[in-house]
Amino acid sequence: MAGRTRKWLWRWRGNPLRRREDVLEAWLVPAVWVLVAVGGTVAGVVTAAGADGVFARQRAGRTPVTAVLLADTPRATAHSFRSLAPVRWTAPDGSVRTDKALVESGRRAGAEVGLWTDAEGDLVTAPPSRTEASVESGLLGAASAAALSGVVFGAGSVLRRGLDRRRLAQWGEEWVMVGPRWGHRTG
Known part of the structure; x- marks a missing residue:
């Protein structure tokens, strides 16, 4: 140099x-x-x-709620550790609700599972x-x-290319x- x-x-x-x-x-x-x-x-x-x-x-x-499993779930497999099953829980307004939720496989009917609900008592993800x-x-x-940054850098490159032309x-x-x-x- x-x-x-x-x-x-x-x-x-x-x-x-x-x-x-x-x-x-x-x-x-x-x-x-x-x-x-x-x-x-x-x-x-x-x-x-x-x-x-x-x-x-x-x-x-x-809010977390405890629900009761209404049916047995199939055993876990190599590809599935959770399965969709019917559950029952009590909503914040005191009404009893039922729906399907993903729960651990291999559980028996009557087992308690932890789920999450929104303010209306509907099931939501955790x-x-x-x-x-x-x-x-x-x-x-x-x-x-x-x-x-990519957009700004790209716009700058386009402008520089125009100046070069x-x-x-x-x-x-x-x-x-x-x-x-x-x-x-x-x-």
Whole structure:
């Protein structure tokens, strides 16, 4: 690397060969990176906070109930450890309800199983634990940050490609003017 000097901020320095497209690109590149860094971070944090709020509302709005299994379930197989079976439980309003739910295979009728209900007493899936919700919120936040960053980076690439096309077109026009002056002189 001997003999080579670095020139910081070379894109913004005055230069007789600098074109308008060069200046636009000089501002476009850092703008894209700032948007990727700041926008991606904001999108990730907002998405993670929103998802965490949804999971918290699910935990608050669902209650565990003990239901009674109304029929035997088939034995577990290598591919199925749970099976759909009829169950009965008491809703928050005191009414007795029956429905089908996924329960462990190999259980006998009359066995008690733990299920989750919503505010109306209908069966719902178990809410995610705090740890599961944190992990899923983090993954959703990271995915939204990556998605926004990809869109910004892609848009920046498209804009840079357009600037390159304009530069090439200008170089072509200038070559048409300068090329004939050079002629076919070989020395």
